[in-house]
Amino acid sequence: MIHRLTFIAANTFREAVRDRVLYNLVAFALLLVGAALLVGKISIGLERIVLINLGLSAITVFGVVLSIFIGIGLVSKEIDKRTLYTVLARPVRRWEFLLGKYLGLTATLIVNTFFMCVGLFAALLSVTRSLSQTDLPILIAVYFILLEFLIITAVAILFSSFSTPIFSAVFSFAMFVVGSFSDDLRGFAGMSEGIQRQIAYALTYAVPNFAAMNVASQVAHGVRLPLALILHNTLYAIFYSGMALSAAVLIFERRNLK
Amino acid sequence: MTEARSVRSTAAILLLLCATGSIVSLRAIDRLRPQATLEEVLYLRSPKAVKRLFLGFTGLAASIYWTKTVQYFGSKHHEHAMRFDLLPPLLDLTTSLDPHLLVAYETGSIFLAQRPPEGAGKPDLAADFVERGIRNNPTDWRLYYQLGFIHYIERNDYAAAANAFDRGSTVPGAHPWLKIMAAMMAQRGGDLQTSRFLWTNIYESSEDRTIKENALVRLMALRVDEEVSSLEQLVAGFKMKTGKAPTSWQEIISAGMLRGLPLDPSRKPYVLNNGRVLLDDYRRFPFVRKGLPPGTASSEFIMPGALRPKDARAVQPKH
Amino acid sequence: MSAIKISGLSKTYTTGFWHRSLKSGLKDLSLEVHEGEVFGCLGANGAGKTTTLKILMGLVFPTSGSATILGREIGDPEVKRQIGFLPEQPYFYDHLTAAELLEYFAQLSGVEAKSRSRKVAEMLARVGLSESSGTQLRKFSKGMLQRVGIAQAIIHEPRIVFLDEPMSGLDPIGRREVRELIQSLNDEGRTIFFSTHILSDAEALCDRVAVLHQGELRGIGVVAELTAKSGGKVEIVFEGKQAMPNVQQLGGECRVAGETVRAILSGSVVDKCIDSIRQTGAKLISVNPLQASLEEYFLSQLPDVRLQERS
Numbered sequence: 111m112i113h114r115l116t117f118i119a120a121n122t123f124r125e126a127v128r129d130r131v132l133y134n135l136v137a138f139a140l141l142l143v144g145a146a147l148l149v150g151k152i153s154i155g156l157e158r159i160v161l162i163n164l165g166l167s168a169i170t171v172f173g174v175v176l177s178i179f180i181g182i183g184l185v186s187k188e189i190d191k192r193t194l195y196t197v198l199a200r201p202v203r204r205w206e207f208l209l210g211k212y213l214g215l216t217a218t219l220i221v222n223t224f225f226m227c228v229g230l231f232a233a234l235l236s237v238t239r240s241l242s243q244t245d246l247p248i249l250i251a252v253y254f255i256l257l258e259f260l261i262i263t264a265v266a267i268l269f270s271s272f273s274t275p276i277f278s279a280v281f282s283f284a285m286f287v288v289g290s291f292s293d294d295l296r297g298f299a300g301m302s303e304g305i306q307r308q309i310a311y312a313l314t315y316a317v318p319n320f321a322a323m324n325v326a327s328q329v330a331h332g333v334r335l336p337l338a339l340i341l342h343n344t345l346y347a348i349f350y351s352g353m354a355l356s357a358a359v360l361i362f363e364r365r366n367l368k
Numbered sequence: 369m370t371e372a373r374s375v376r377s378t379a380a381i382l383l384l385l386c387a388t389g390s391i392v393s394l395r396a397i398d399r400l401r402p403q404a405t406l407e408e409v410l411y412l413r414s415p416k417a418v419k420r421l422f423l424g425f426t427g428l429a430a431s432i433y434w435t436k437t438v439q440y441f442g443s444k445h446h447e448h449a450m451r452f453d454l455l456p457p458l459l460d461l462t463t464s465l466d467p468h469l470l471v472a473y474e475t476g477s478i479f480l481a482q483r484p485p486e487g488a489g490k491p492d493l494a495a496d497f498v499e500r501g502i503r504n505n506p507t508d509w510r511l512y513y514q515l516g517f518i519h520y521i522e523r524n525d526y527a528a529a530a531n532a533f534d535r536g537s538t539v540p541g542a543h544p545w546l547k548i549m550a551a552m553m554a555q556r557g558g559d560l561q562t563s564r565f566l567w568t569n570i571y572e573s574s575e576d577r578t579i580k581e582n583a584l585v586r587l588m589a590l591r592v593d594e595e596v597s598s599l600e601q602l603v604a605g606f607k608m609k610t611g612k613a614p615t616s617w618q619e620i621i622s623a624g625m626l627r628g629l630p631l632d633p634s635r636k637p638y639v640l641n642n643g644r645v646l647l648d649d650y651r652r653f654p655f656v657r658k659g660l661p662p663g664t665a666s667s668e669f670i671m672p673g674a675l676r677p678k679d680a681r682a683v684q685p686k687h
Numbered sequence: 688m689s690a691i692k693i694s695g696l697s698k699t700y701t702t703g704f705w706h707r708s709l710k711s712g713l714k715d716l717s718l719e720v721h722e723g724e725v726f727g728c729l730g731a732n733g734a735g736k737t738t739t740l741k742i743l744m745g746l747v748f749p750t751s752g753s754a755t756i757l758g759r760e761i762g763d764p765e766v767k768r769q770i771g772f773l774p775e776q777p778y779f780y781d782h783l784t785a786a787e788l789l790e791y792f793a794q795l796s797g798v799e800a801k802s803r804s805r806k807v808a809e810m811l812a813r814v815g816l817s818e819s820s821g822t823q824l825r826k827f828s829k830g831m832l833q834r835v836g837i838a839q840a841i842i843h844e845p846r847i848v849f850l851d852e853p854m855s856g857l858d859p860i861g862r863r864e865v866r867e868l869i870q871s872l873n874d875e876g877r878t879i880f881f882s883t884h885i886l887s888d889a890e891a892l893c894d895r896v897a898v899l900h901q902g903e904l905r906g907i908g909v910v911a912e913l914t915a916k917s918g919g920k921v922e923i924v925f926e927g928k929q930a931m932p933n934v935q936q937l938g939g940e941c942r943v944a945g946e947t948v949r950a951i952l953s954g955s956v957v958d959k960c961i962d963s964i965r966q967t968g969a970k971l972i973s974v975n976p977l978q979a980s981l982e983e984y985f986l987s988q989l990p991d992v993r994l995q996e997r998s
Contacts, residue, residue, distance in 0.1 A: 117794040199772035349389035356383035
């Protein structure tokens, strides 16, 4: 079982790397270089803040696009193009396939994020000429972004376990947007009454909550993040991904492959 | 098939466990960041940029920013803050994104106008804000109403308040109260002419008996104010002429400056007391601002024994 | 022990946006495939061949009925070690080379690490792709993909090989190669279960066939038996047009090309026909049992096919 998971994960990683990740990294590098050049022309002192914000946002956006597109591409597409048939005709359980895919995608995203993070620090170094202790929280911000990717990838796999690739992409992206505005959903829940309030509150727990994971602005201002936040965010990401993946397995185990 | 079944039950159990876990950890996260609603920094202050960011879905963007505004105000108010620095830019953004979001003008201006810690304590800004709302929504009388109240209560600018209520009263479908408010404001502001005109207008145009009666009471009070003012001028003129203050109406009548005892609308003579002109019983006259005993600011409220309009035929509007 | 045993298998699909309308894919199918035989599943498109294969592979769940492979329930992972599957018009991961793909599938099938690369090379050689082993699959032609597909189906040396339309989309040479490949797999003792809508392939390869139409089993048996039932026809070729009237009298359909006549007639009058040809002095060239006999059986079983095509 472990062997098969590793094989599927490795193949997923290989496909992702060969297919898209490189372009993604090149685009990110270009963006950062451009931004660094531009930022140098804006007022001194603000450039670091702007660069960190921009860099972290770019990592998020690029990563989310990658999570959704390869997440869906590699699961829905296998169903759609029937490459899955020859896999499932072997002693591979369906849940092994999903989990293997997830692990492979996660590995891809970690590597991808690592390179983007290196790029961000390089850009920072070129703009500020030195790195200091206060730059360390950026790593935490990047870690939180990675947690977001874990959740979004699990959600993408959940959607592709029962939907078409296009719908899966749209749904997953919608989940990312809703998750990013989860605080506003709470605000809405707080303001509404009766049954609407109950539904809104239930929704705040059902959709992923990224509000606590977006710490770009705090980090840019050098705010220290409590250790407990790191711990709880980690737990939340694990639980939420686990939830999405279990649901995906439940659906996928009974699915008729067209 | 037993293996498949055990896979499914394991997945179901994991699903429940993870769902519980995610709720528990989310609650823990919420406790860690009590005012997670909004950072004290607004990165995007330009409505244009926000519009672009939301790909033109400005209505949605406005709703989100309005929610953020309410959250911001709520959390600040909760911590008894004395400053609400982000309130003006948030309101600006919200209404730039959706200039017709009336609730933002109405409630937002209250947030802005009230004195800290109940609000930002910026009544001038609040008035400007509502004016902007009126420019964007000239046919909504509620905004004029709001504007009038801000001028009246927070800025004590009766003329501006009267002006706002008056403008609002011309909007089709406006609540009749706007006219009444305009008249009241003019009266408080001391502009008797305007006030009389407005109350007369209300008396004549209203079908509602209560409003009609109220208009009469107001007109009566206006008459008292007017009479007291002219009597006070008379007293001052007497003093200038003779070099001493009059002690009774008789003295002024003797001097040929007054034809007879000056009577208030209840047919009782005004009282001359130490050079001041007073009402015999001010409690019978709601809303008067003059002729009151020293230390009494106004007879704002109708008290028992107040003069009812039917007693006050004398003050029927003149044509 | 039977290799495959299908009993009362039915599958109903739901279609439409709300999954309201029902479509029957398979109706109460029962059949048995013996170990070591080449079994053909015949039928037009949409007859239920692929559905049957998908149910056997555990890709689709039957609405009712059951099936066993090598005595075990379908879906049992242990079964999947012993079977290989080639889907219809296979498509594989574009980004992999042929060797990488086979390596990956060998891994998933549990082929031991030390013998894997040897197996991969062996299989590539067997399907004639040794030279393209390092080429990414996106550059492969349809025929090459089909061969890769066969290689992946047999890399773990399965006891039963399932092939869905293995000859479709191939040129004549490719078809012959695939036929030979199937034959050699069977010679090694493997059971072959394949679906096709090309009758001549079935006739050439199969020990037994099943004919499916609109999800129902219309006939099953040894090819020769089936064709005998339908009264197999014979093709007689001779030189000399003077024999034609006699042959036509016996019910033969004649086609003329120069002096050569090709006549098709029922097997029961072959002797009379040959006699009459000789009597007229025409020169007999050949007598062949007709290749299309299965087709005739097919048509005799499915009289409604033509009607459907017309409507």
